[in-house]
Structures are given as C-alpha cells and as structure tokens.
Amino acid sequence: MFTGIVEEVGVVAALQARGDSAVLAVRADRIAEDLAHGASIAVNGVCLTVVGWEVGDSTEIEFDVMGETLKRSVIGALAGGDRVNLERAVRADARLDGHVVQGHVDGTGVLLSRTPGDQWETVRFGLPVDLARFVAEKGSIAVDGVSLTVSGVGADWFEVGLIPETLRATTLGGKAAGNPVNLEVDVLAKYVARLLETTRS
The missing domain is CATH 2.40.30.20 (Elongation Factor Tu (Ef-tu); domain 3)
Structure with a gap:
C-alpha cells in the first residue's frame, strides 16, 4: 500500500x-x-x-x-x-499523509490543459468514461502515483490544483498537454460501486 x-x-x-x-x-x-x-x-x-x-x-x-x-x-x-x-510502500507506523493508494492502475488519461494561478496551477486531465463514475469533486485520485484532490469533474475529464511543492517535487510540474498519465481512482469508490452492483442483481 x-x-x-x-x-x-x-x-x-x-x-x-x-x-x-x-x-x-x-x-x-x-x-x-x-x-x-x-x-x-x-x-x-x-x-x-x-x-x-x-x-x-x-x-x-x-x-x-x-x-x-x-x-x-x-x-x-x-x-x-x-x-x-x-x-x-507505506510503513504501518507512519502517518497516512495522502490517501490509500494500491499501485493498481485503473486506466490512463492525458493532460488536457494547464491554467496558471498566483501560487498554483489548475490542471485538467482527460478521463476514460468508464472511470468517471469513481471520481467525485473533493475526492481523491492518484495521477502518476501522486495523491491529489479533485477540484472539478465532468463526463470525461477532471481537474486538480497543483501547489508549488507538487510542481517541484513530482514529474507533474514538467508535463505538457498531450502527455499520458497513469490513473488510480479511490479504492473505496470502487468497492461501493461493486457492492451496489451485486445488491441489484
């Protein structure tokens, strides 16, 4: 984990x-x-x-x-x-500073646009339609292994805000429009969706 x-x-x-x-x-x-x-x-x-x-x-x-x-x-x-x-891998005695990430990629997306702010950037990524139901505003997502909070979501895209530290300390600061990325949605969302599916059938 x-x-x-x-x-x-x-x-x-x-x-x-x-x-x-x-x-x-x-x-x-x-x-x-x-x-x-x-x-x-x-x-x-x-x-x-x-x-x-x-x-x-x-x-x-x-x-x-x-x-x-x-x-x-x-x-x-x-x-x-x-x-x-x-x-x-996280140690059992360490603080969980991000969110639970399994390292099991659910799909890939592509960086669509970057909008600079005063102290951060808003970055929009394309999202496979079959993963969109697992992504919620203020929820968590891992992009190339970086734990991020979703600030906006559409049918086939989501946005995140990248602070200066994330831009500096990860590869996301150097990504350009068109670059592909690995996506892992929140594991809790996947389990909830699966439980709902099995309850209906």
Whole structure:
C-alpha cells in the first residue's frame, strides 16, 4: 500500500522488452536506502517488485514488468532519461499523509490543459468514461502515483490544483498537454460501486 506522497523523482536507465514482459531499470538515491529483494515500490503510481539493484554513483534498481502492467499503464512507453515518481510502500507506523493508494492502475488519461494561478496551477486531465463514475469533486485520485484532490469533474475529464511543492517535487510540474498519465481512482469508490452492483442483481 502507498500514500501517493512522492519521495523521490528517479530517472529511467532502460526498459528492456522480454517477450510479453519487460525489465525496467531506474536510477534513484533516497528510496535505495533500505532496498530489499521483493520490496514494493510505486513507479509513476504502478506497484512494482524489486528484483535486483546495482550500486554506483546512483543505485540502479531493476523491476520485472508483466504484460498486464504494460497494457494497462504508460510504463511501456518509458525510455532512458525519463523522470518517474517513486514511493516506497507505506510503513504501518507512519502517518497516512495522502490517501490509500494500491499501485493498481485503473486506466490512463492525458493532460488536457494547464491554467496558471498566483501560487498554483489548475490542471485538467482527460478521463476514460468508464472511470468517471469513481471520481467525485473533493475526492481523491492518484495521477502518476501522486495523491491529489479533485477540484472539478465532468463526463470525461477532471481537474486538480497543483501547489508549488507538487510542481517541484513530482514529474507533474514538467508535463505538457498531450502527455499520458497513469490513473488510480479511490479504492473505496470502487468497492461501493461493486457492492451496489451485486445488491441489484
């Protein structure tokens, strides 16, 4: 489980295809401090398992990426030099500063527009229609693994406000219109929807 509070922005070293899967290598420093084989790390909001690492100027961490992940997220489009949001799994004795994020991407969206404010930016993302029912104003959503509060929502879009710290400390500050992003809707909304579906049938 994660919180959507990005700990570090890493850099992709390589993404190597292996049949219908791939191996992703990411350079990082802070999240490499307590690496363990089999540990979970969210990479742009996708929960991946550490399968190895190599220590150098920066630690290069390797993750196996299965075909399902490549299909459902934008991980497969990463290339060497791309920046990625990184977060280690939350500790049981830590504060939950964001919201409950599983690292299970529900779909992908695209950045539609950015509107600068005095101290923040309003950013609009395209939203797959089948996910729209899970997104509510003032509710939570994870965009590339960043926990955000929805400030507006339409049939196929939602908006968030990005404060200076989010613009600085995550990859969202450098995204442009047309860039794809991973989306994870609030898990509680998904469970409520499922309960309602099964109650009706």
